[in-house]
Amino acid sequence: MQSAHGQVGVNMDELIITPEDQDTYRLIANGDPVPNGRDVSRLLAAGLVETDRTVREPGRYVALDPYTAVQQAVGTQQVALQQAIHTLQVALRSVGQIPVLESLSAQYRHQPLYVDGSEVVPFGQLMNARIGQAMAGATSEVYAAQPGRPVDRDPDVQRVGQERVLATLARGVLYRGLFQVAALAHEPTAAYVAKVLKAGGDVRIYDGEFPRMVVIDGQHLFIDNRLTPDAERNSGGYVHDRLVVHWARYLFDLYWREATPWRVASGEEGQTVTSSIQRAILRSLAEGVTVQQVGPRVGLKERAVQKHLATLRGKLGFETRDQLMVWWARSEEYEMP
Known part of the structure; x- marks a missing residue:
């Protein structure tokens, strides 16, 4: 064994x-x-x-x-x-x-x-060891959200983490990585992402704030240490309470649906005006659903739906929702998932 x-x-x-x-x-x-x-x-x-x-x-x-x-x-x-x-x-x-x-x-x-619970991991070195141990045993999926700028990360820690991801992909495990916009301009990260994509992994860019987390097989969750204000860099928490782990996976999915695929964000593929969640909102409105009714359909609050619509109007230079819906009916993105 x-x-x-x-x-x-x-x-x-x-x-x-x-x-x-x-x-x-x-x-x-x-x-x-x-x-x-x-x-x-x-x-x-x-x-x-x-x-x-x-x-x-x-x-x-x-x-x-x-x-x-x-x-x-x-x-x-x-x-x-x-x-x-x-x-x-x-x-x-x-x-x-x-x-x-x-x-x-x-x-x-x-x-x-299996005993539910969590553990505060006070040292960065120990945290990396815990993550490596869980990733080495991954059998189905690894979801990783990295909001930090690549230039701010420890190069050795970053290298070890990248080697783990590539080894995980080699075993046929699903990998999804979420990065912030600054990663696009960081050449070492871009080279690493190219390897991940070639190996069958998926990477997206989220233009905004999101929490750091690693979710493995729906059993292991690694997060920042928010309990100790002066916690050591790269320390964190290891959670293996199944309810919390699955909630974190759901949260990751919310950010993932609004994120932009790496190849699109980097210009390797054609840019789109809408994100997948925005297209879901527009489809609901095209069916005659009210803004208040759209939220439950797409898993967002009404305020978030309104924010997405305002963002689209700003991108397209429209003042009204009717203008936006006319554009949507004629857009090539209408057929996109």
């Missing part, structure tokens, strides 16, 4: 974490150097630490979430348990006991292994 950071997982019955290992883990978690000669192989094998790839100094490690290691160990034991159950079923079948077990199945209630 593969662990989140690429090490081979182990059966916890076969791997003993010694008191010295526990002390080593505490030192790494606190950001202290590991004493010379200290063996970290068992911590690496158990998925409790990984080599720090953001620095070039050898012998530096990053502590990983013990909860994930526990999940891996439980998964291994579940496989062994399933094999044992199969053997038992074969034996019981010979003495006619399977119907008895089947009658008991109605009384069983699944106890979820």
Whole structure:
């Protein structure tokens, strides 16, 4: 079984974490150097630490979430348990006991292994390790919103993050990246986005403010640390409450629908006057729906609908909504999704 950071997982019955290992883990978690000669192989094998790839100094490690290691160990034991159950079923079948077990199945209630909650991650280095650990195990989707200017980001952290995204795409995982307008003029970011698009990912530009977040598989959410005013740069929060994670994914979708595809924003493809959400508003109005009724249809408040209409009138130089609707009826964008 593969662990989140690429090490081979182990059966916890076969791997003993010694008191010295526990002390080593505490030192790494606190950001202290590991004493010379200290063996970290068992911590690496158990998925409790990984080599720090953001620095070039050898012998530096990053502590990983013990909860994930526990999940891996439980998964291994579940496989062994399933094999044992199969053997038992074969034996019981010979003495006619399977119907008895089947009658008991109605009384069983699944106890979820996943524990809801959240974690404040106070150090940027540890935050990056948490994100990397979750992305390495991604199986379906990764949604990332990065509102910061590329020039303000740590180059090493940025490089590691980009390598993770490309590796995730190589496994066939859906990736959507949301950037601010300044990313268009940043050549290294543009070169990276070209690789993402070529690998099958999708990137869009949002002209406005939006929150930083990474949503993975509908199970993991990484956000800024808003609890501590003087929080370390790149620190944040790791949320694995399913209700909150899915709410954040919905919020990402709202920004995503109003964002402009990278190739359009960068001029690689023809510019459009309307966004997809604006086209949805115009279609509703063309059907005779009132502005008050449009909001629930497209998932916006009435004020937001009015703002979109005002923006379009400004772009086109129109003063009235009727002028806008006449233009819409004749526009080539009428057939666009």
